[in-house]
Amino acid sequence: MPDSVKTSRSDRPVLIVGGGVAGLALGWRLLHAGRAVQLFERDRAGRGASWAAAGMLAPDAEIGFEDPELYRLNRESLRRWPAFAAALEAESGIGTGFRTGGAVHVAADRDEAEALRRRYDFMKAQGLDSRWLSPAEALDIEPFITSRPAAVMYSPSDSQVDSRALVEALQASFLKAGGTLREGTPVRAVEPDARTPAIITENGERVEGSCVVLATGAWSYGMEGLTADQRPPVRPVRGQMMELEVAPPFDLQHVVRSAHMCVVPKSGGRVLVGTTMEEMGFDARVTAGGLYTILEEARRIVPGIDDLPVRDIWAGLRPASRDHLPILGPSSAPGVVMTTGFYRHGMLLAPVASEEVAQYIFTGETSAWIAPFLPGRFEAVSA
Ligand SMILES: Cc1cc2nc3c(=O)[nH]c(=O)nc-3n(C[C@H](O)[C@H](O)[C@H](O)COP(=O)(O)OP(=O)(O)OC[C@H]3O[C@@H](n4cnc5c(N)ncnc54)[C@H](O)[C@@H]3O)c2cc1C
Missing domain, CATH: 3.30.9.10 (D-Amino Acid Oxidase, subunit A, domain 2)
Incomplete structure (x- = not known):
C-alpha cells in the first residue's frame, strides 16, 4: 500500500459494529496500536452472547477431532490468555475472574x-x-x-473466566484507551469501499471510516450493503x-x-x-x-x-x-473486515482473534493464525 494511502486511511477511525467480546477486544487492541476507534452497539455493550457465556476456556474439553485448525487456534488463544487477562485487569482495575485449575x-x-x-x-x-x-x-x-x-x-490446562466481568473490564479498558462507544445505535448497512468505507445507522446517519469491522455475533448475516455471497453465513x-x-x-x-x-x-x-x-x-x-x-x-x-x-x-x-468455524479477517467487500462466527468459543478465542485481526488492520497482512478462517471460504463454496 502506498504510504499516502496508509496515512490517510489511518486518520479516519476504524468503525466496529457490535459491542460483544469480539468487538470490544478488537477495539481495545486497535486503540493500543494507535488507531482511533468508534464502536456501534445497538443495545448495551456486552449484553449479547458474551453476557450469557459460562466462561470456560477449554480447548481440550471441546476438542473436535475433525477441526485441527480450530483446535490449534483454541490452544494458541489459551496460551495467550494469562497475558490478556493481566493487561486488561491492570488497565481497567476490574478482576476478570480468569483462573486455571483444570x-x-x-x-x-x-x-x-x-x-x-x-x-x-x-x-x-x-x-x-x-x-x-x-x-x-x-x-x-x-x-x-x-x-x-x-x-x-x-x-x-482447562481454565475459566467470568464472562460478565470480562466484558466490563473490556469496556472500561476500551474507554480508558480513548475509544468512542456509541450504545443504543443500531447499524443498518455497510458501504464497502477500498478507500472510504462507511456505515449507515438505523436513523440514517452515515459515518466514514478507514475500515468497517463486523463483530455482530449471531446477527451478522442480517447486515445490509453486502452481496448475498459476502454476507457471513452465521x-x-x-x-x-x-x-x-x-x-x-x-x-x-x-x-x-x-x-x-x-x-x-x-x-x-x-x-x-x-x-x-x-x-x-x-x-x-x-x-x-x-x-x-x-x-x-x-x-x-x-x-x-x-x-x-x-x-x-x-x-x-x-x-x-455454516462450518462452525470462526470468520476472521478481510472479506471480499472492500474495506470490510469480519470477526464473527465464534460459536461456542468466543471467550476462549478473544485474545488470539483480537490480536490477529488487529494485526491485519494495522499491516494489511493476514497471519497464519487467521488464514484458515477467512470470510472468502464461503464464497468459494457458493461459486
Ligand atoms: C449459554 C452460552 C454459554 C457459552 N459458554 C461459552 C464458554 O464457556 N466459553 C466460550 O469460549 N464461549 C462460550 N459461549 C460462546 C460465546 O458466548 C460467544 O462465542 C461470544 O460471546 C460471541 O461474542 P460476539 O462478540 O461475537 O457476540 P455477542 O456477544 O452476541 O455480541 C454481538 C453484539 O453485536 C450487537 N449487534 C448485532 N447487530 C448489530 C447492529 N446491526 N448494529 C449494532 N450492534 C449490533 C449485539 O447487540 C451484540 O451486543 C457461550 C454462549 C452461550 C450462549
Missing part, C-alpha cells in the same frame, strides 16, 4: 465412557497433559462428583444457563463436565449450570424444557446441585457459521 470430565454411563476414552487417547497422542482417574482418585480431587462415575478424566444457536447459589456443605472446586453439560464454580458463592444447544432462530427465551434438560443432565455428574437455591436463569444466542 476440569474434571465425568462419564455417567458406558457410552459416555467410551467417548471420553477416545478423547483421552487423542489428547495423549497430541502430547497433552490429561489423566485417566479411577473413581477413588477422582473423588479425592473433586468430592462433589457422582460417587459412581463410569469413567473420569482430569484435564489440568445463524443463532440458543444456549440456556442457570445460576445457583452455593450453600454449605456444597463446595465444588473444579469445573465438572459431561459430554453435554457443565457445572462451573464461580467466585461470590455462585455456580453456573448449563447449557443447551438449540436451533430456535432468534428466540432467546428460557424454556421449561431447557431448564429440565440442564438439571437432569447436570445432577447426573454433580448430584449435590439438587439442594442449591436458584439465583438466575438466562439464554443467549451463539453465533454459528
